Amino acid sequence: MKTKRVWTGLLTFLFFISFILAGLIIPAESPAQAGDPVAVKIQIPFSKGGKQGLAIAGSEISAYIMVENQTDEEQNVDMEISLPKEFKPVDLSSSWKMTQTGDSYILTTACTLAVKYENWFDLIPVRISSDIPAGEYRVAAKVKSNGKEQKLELPVKLATRREAADFVKISEILLPTDEYGKVDPRYQRNTLALKSSSSSNYYKRVITGAGTESTAAEHPIAHMAVKVANKNAEAASLLITAQLLNPETKKPVAGFRPPNAENLSKDEQDRIYAMVKVPGKSETLIPLPIYGEEGTIPTGKFTLRTTVKLLGSDAVLQVKDLPVQVVARDFLPAVITVSAFVLIAGTFGIINFRKQAFFDRFKTRWLIVIALFGTATFVTVNIPGTILWDLSHAIFGPFSFLITGLFNEIILYMLLVSLVLLIPQPGTVLLATVMRMLLSGVILGHFSPVTIMFYSTSGILLEVMLFIFGITRSSWVSRKLSQAGRADIWPAALVISLGCGLADAASAFVNFQITIFLYRLYYADWYILTYVLIDGFLYTAIGTVFGVLLGRQLKKVAID
Structure with missing residues (x-):
């Protein structure tokens, strides 16, 4: 109970502090004082929480007016807004009346607020003269409600277009990024990968284990990030827009739009x-966020135009173009994914059809040893790899495989190759891989159709290479490994290292293509090559050498 009271008090304190901070961070321009029947909020131009507006000579801005009833009584509100003569209201709604007196435009309106917290607001377009000098101008307002009057005076800072453009600059445009704007170097820069159409995307999400209640139109295909520098001492409220344009005609590309765009102008x-x-x-x-779907956006080379405007103004501060590549279905990943599926289905179909002959080649104690090694690979590879994955990814980013590869490749292949030396039969590695996959799915929850494809592809390709290079069949390599002295095993060890390295490199490449096809992720070519050569080939070859040495030692004390 004491602990519960402590937590309750702490949460109450944090809520109280958050409430105070919210009032400090997001102040109204003209908040109601104690006893005021209505709260008045005026922003000229409309901004994002700023007290003082920034406007540009020769532009059109929006003046935001809002009043809110603060009492339980009906309030009859009369408002009068006085603007400098250089600030000319345009396209006024019928609720406003405008008169010009001397150096000012006078706007008047009235409204009735029947109940507490009922509010009334409007946006007034204002055209600022182009020949007005820069400086600070004052907008006056009077609000009367049931006999009580509030007088307000708001500053509007005016800058020339050149001054404002010098204040705000686009430093860099990044594409693609994650939802926080962080760049992942693994992915191809300045490339957008379109999602599949809704029908085909349904089956892909089933295969990848992502669920079925999703449509490509409602979820971003990628994210971009815009670095904006504000050199001015005051905060700037900005409107950032991005358009995909035809590089030749400079016309917008159809389909590059947010969800429910039909509700916009x-x-x-x-x-x-x-x-x-x-x-x-x-x-x-x-x-x-960036949205797009196959069939709505064409593929090819386009221009991504990013525009920065002052919020509440039509003044453009900067426009920056970035050439981008839009890609959809890639033929190679599709072919490799389908081929991998056919290979997996064919392999397990043949094993199931001839399961009696397949298992008759294995003694019972061999199957027990295979199960033990499969469990050992899960304990020494999957569990540490899962624990270290987030940590290594946070520290090393896209190069985290340099750390996780110590477990996923070196230790894994040391155990698998030592097992093959103990039981040099076709199917040994595949059975151990199936055991590891089942444990990973049941204990860690890493179980989906895609993980089955990853594990199965790896096991099948390794089985093929072990047979081709003479490790699981009668050949000089298998004889050298079983009979030669320590000094004579190196030629055979190099051969098996080459075979396992090629098998894992091929497996890594295939898994990349499956990921590209199913998840619409386009990795940079240099990253794929680096991963395949280091994690796929080099680490595997090193682990294989250790596996040969370990397997020969185990063979001295192990089964017949």
């Missing part, structure tokens, strides 16, 4: 956008 349906507030004297990374 026609000019906004072909772009993605984000409203952000960039602190002064800082650089902010702004992630943006």
Whole structure:
């Protein structure tokens, strides 16, 4: 009970602090004072939580006006907004009346707020004169409600277009990134991989274990990030938009739009956008989701145009173009994935058809040893690999395989090769791999159709290479490994290292292609090559040498 009271008090304190901080971080421009019947909020131009607006000469801005009833009584509100003559309202709604007196435009309106917290708001388009000098201008407002009057005066900082453009700059455009804007070097830069159409995507999600309740149109295919630097001392409220354009015609590409784009205006349906507030004297990374589906966006080379505007204004601060490649189905990954599926289905189909002959070649004690080695590979490879995966990925990023490969390749192949030396029969490695896969699925939950393909492909390719290179059949290699002295085993050890290295390199390449086809991930060519050569071939060859030495020692004390 004491612990519960401590946690309750701590959570109450944190909520209280969060409430105070929220009031400090997101202040209203003209909050209601104690006793005021209505709260008034005016932003000129409309911004993202800022007290002082920034406008650009020669642009059109939006003035945001909002009043809210703070009492239980009905409030009859009369408002009067006074704008400098250089700030001309345009396209006013019928609720406003405008008069010009001397150096000001006077806007008046009235509304009724019947119940507490009922509010009324409007956006007023304002065109700023192009020949007005930069500086600070004042907007005055008077709000009367049931006989009580509030007077407000709001500053509007005006800058020239060149000054504003110097304040805010796009430092860099990153594509693709994760949802936080972090770049993964494994993936091909400036490349967008389209998702499959909804029908085919349904079956892919079943195979990958991602579930079925998803459509490509509702989930981003990738994310991009825009680095924006604000050199001004004050925060800037910005509207960031991104469009995919035809590089020749510069017209928007159909299909590059967020979900439910039909609810947006026609000019906004072909772009993605984000409203952000960039602190002064800082650089902010702004992630943006990207949507697309096969059949809605063509493939090829396009221009990704990123535009920065002041929020609440039509003033464009900067436009930056980035050439991008849009890809859909790749023929090679599709062929390799289908071939791998046929190979797996054919292999296990033949084994099932001839299971009696297959298992008759194994003595009972051999099957027990295979099961023990399969369990040993799970304990020494899968469990440490699972524990170290997140840690190594956080520290080494895309090169985490240099650490996890110590378990996934060196220790794994040391155990598998020593097992093959004890039981040099076709099917030994496949049975041990099936045992490891079952334990991983049951204990760690790593069980899906894709993991079955990964494990099965690895086991089958290794079995093929062991047979071709003469380890699981009668050959000079198998005789050298079983009879030669320590000094004479190196030629045979090099041969088996070559065979296992080629098998695992091929397995790694195939698994990459399966991932590309099913998950629509496009890895950089250099990353695939590096992974295949180091993790697939080099680490496996090293583990194989250790496996030969361990297997010969075990053979001295092991079964016949």
